Amino acid sequence: QDIVTNKTGQSYIFAKNKLYPIPGGSIMGIPTDIKPFVTTKLISPLGKLRAGLDLLKKPTQMRDGDISVG
Numbered sequence: 001q002d003i004v005t006n007k008t009g010q011s012y013i014f015a016k017n018k019l020y021p022i023p024g025g026s027i028m029g030i031p032t033d034i035k036p037f038v039t040t041k042l043i044s045p046l047g048k049l050r051a052g053l054d055l056l057k058k059p060t061q062m063r064d065g066d067i068s069v070g
Contacts, residue, residue, distance in 0.1 A: 010022075015042065020040070020042040021040075021042075023037055023039075023042065037051075
C-alpha cells in the first residue's frame, strides 16, 4: 500500500462547483480543533448546528452487540 502526499501540503474538497480547503486541525476529516470547523465555508451553518447537537445526544444503547456501520 502506498501513501500518497500532495505537493502543496493542502487538500481540498470540490463541492458546489468550488474547491474548499479541508479545515486545518482535522485528522482524516475528524476535527481536533473547533475554530477551523466553525469558520469553514465547506459546512453550512445548519450542518455545524447539527454536528454540535451530537454533543448533547445520549450515546446509542447497543442491544445485540455491535452496530454495523459499513
